[in-house]
């Protein structure tokens with residue numbers, strides 16, 4: 001029986017859908033673990049105060065972390081120093097955050113022992129990127145914003161890393177108090193290392209291992225070999241892909257691009273990075289891949305049926321709703337097409353980081369004709385996207 005991890009996706013984040021699509025790829029479901037998303041909103045929570053987020057993580061108060069000696073906490077930082085400050089934002093108290101998670105846990109009828117993790121754009125009073133309770137409880141949170149100030153990679157990489165770390169620590173140590181007791185004050189390349197220099201989160205992102213000493217403690221508690229077997233390749237993938245994204249120079253040659261049967265883009269020579277677009281964006285991108293000669297945007301309505309066929313393969317929607325979506329998209333009188341192209345290009349830029357990389361895949365225009373400049377021999381499509389089979 002696979003174990004379920006419940007992720008509460010805070011819709012106060014306007015880009016929650018993109019985050020979820022990014023996380024889908026890094027939190028692969030497998031035999032022993034299933035991730036289940038629930039949409040929630042923290043918008044009703046009372047905001048304690050608004051202020052500039054401090055560069056330093058705050059120490060916890062004794063009430064927040066009873067029984068831990070203050071000197072033990074001195075360097076207990078899972079956060080980062082900031083080169084430039086993120087904009088001010090609402091700050092929630094830990095009390096409020098944990099009460100919200102606890103209430104949602106009960107309201108959704110999730111069994112008490114199953115892990116529930118809130119993914120929220122809100123900052124918190126101690127300025128931590130993630131945490132869980134000082135006492136044993138199967139609940140934690142991860143802040144999903146501000147990562148771009150510290151890490152050159154889309155935010156779902158550090159967020160997924162924090163989620164995996166939380167899961168392993170919650171299972172292996174049970175509480176924040178116990179985790180801090182075993183954490184390494186000097187880095188040893190273990191997931192339980194402190195980030196003493198807060199800007200070292202990019203180093204943390206490259207950590208995919210648990211040291212033998214921690215492992216022994218964690219396996220004696222609730223960390224199972226099955227869970228470890230699920231987490232290890234996932235963390236390794238995050239490690240390799242993040243390391244790749246930190247490179248400062250683009251490769252001499254563009255990676256081949258494979259589009260799988262769900263319309264997900266896979267960059268085969270870029271550490272298998274993948275890009276999940278929204279359904280209508282997928283249909284549009286596939287259309288341009290299938291038409292390397294390109295097209296003028298005001299001629300796109302000639303291909304309405306073809307784009308609709310692609311869209312219906314991606315999204316299981318009734319035909320009248322789908323037709324409306326595609327009609328809007330190809331209507332030369334509204335701006336939908338420009339917005340979609342901009343969003344696709346922005347997502348490719350966000351994922352691939354370097355112009356020498358993402359420019360090969362973006363939809364670009366020369367003298368009014370829009371096309372993807374990637375050489376056709378670099379493009380491989382799943383058989384599902386064969387034009388001749390689409391209209392059947």
Ligand SMILES: [Zn+2]
Nearest residue numbers: 190192211214
């Ligand atoms: Zn360790």
